[in-house]
Amino acid sequence: MNQANSSKTELETVEPIGLRVLIRKDEDKKQTKSGIHLPDKIEIPTLTGRVVSISAQVQNDPDYPIAQYDRVLFNPKEAIPVDFEGDNRLFVVPVENIVAVFRKSG
Numbered sequence: 001m002n003q004a005n006s007s008k009t010e011l012e013t014v015e016p017i018g019l020r021v022l023i024r025k026d027e028d029k030k031q032t033k034s035g036i037h038l039p040d041k042i043e044i045p046t047l048t049g050r051v052v053s054i055s056a057q058v059q060n061d062p063d064y065p066i067a068q069y070d071r072v073l074f075n076p077k078e079a080i081p082v083d084f085e086g087d088n089r090l091f092v093v094p095v096e097n098i099v100a101v102f103r104k105s106g
Helices: none
Strands: 020-025 048-054 071-074 090-094 098-102
Touching: none
Parallel strands: none
Antiparallel strands: 020 048, 020 090, 048 071, 071 098
16 A cells, blocks of 8 residues: 555635634735835725635624624734634634725625
């Protein structure tokens, strides 16, 4: 038996616990809306991101209308960075720090 076949690679996931969600933060803006390019040191901090995963407690609570893949506005003050990927854009965020969910009207 080939050793490569006998040892399967397992994928590691991050599942938030309690009243928390996992958010992938959007890229910081390097250009203003009018088209002015900003130097690397003067990026506009982005407070938006996509929900990657939701704790079971938040998912089962009707007071929190948040779903996976929702785009949200959040306060990053208590966000905990997850050293899971090289770009370090994953954050565990307390649900009370999500201040808005973007919805399409239509």
